Amino acid sequence: MNISSIANSIGSLAKTQANPTQKNDGATFSSMLNDAMKEVNTSQVEGYKAMEGIATGNVKNLQEAVQKIEEAELSLKLxxxxxxxxxxxxxxISKMQV
Structure with a gap:
């Protein structure tokens, strides 16, 4: 077991975590929220298509269809x-006195 490679990995990890205030590729909170909502919408659309496939009998893999439906439900709950x-x-915050 090579301990120096582990130490190098830990050192590089510590360097990346040294600046926690650094922005993630210039993404703002609103853009991250928009992206998350688009992902939820996409999973909902896929879930509805899977339900439609089950109802019409046009589904090839029932397990995948049920998995997409469950994923859509969980993403909406989240x-x-x-x-x-x-x-x-x-x-x-609005209850706090200034």
Whole structure:
């Protein structure tokens, strides 16, 4: 086991984590939120297409279709929970006295 390669890996990892305030490729919060909503929408569309395929009998792999439906449901639940947390955080901040 070569310990020097592990030390080099840890050293490079520490260097990348040294500047946590660095932006991720210039992405803003609104653009990241937009991208996340587009991903949720895409999974919803794929889920509906899978449901349509099951209903019409045009599905080749039932397991994949059910997996897409479940993925769409979970992504929507996650988006709703994130929205609820953001609204609760906003309410808490608005209650603070300045």
């Amino acid at each position: 988006a709703l929970e994130v929205k609820n947390k953001a609204i609760n955080a906003y309410k808490e």
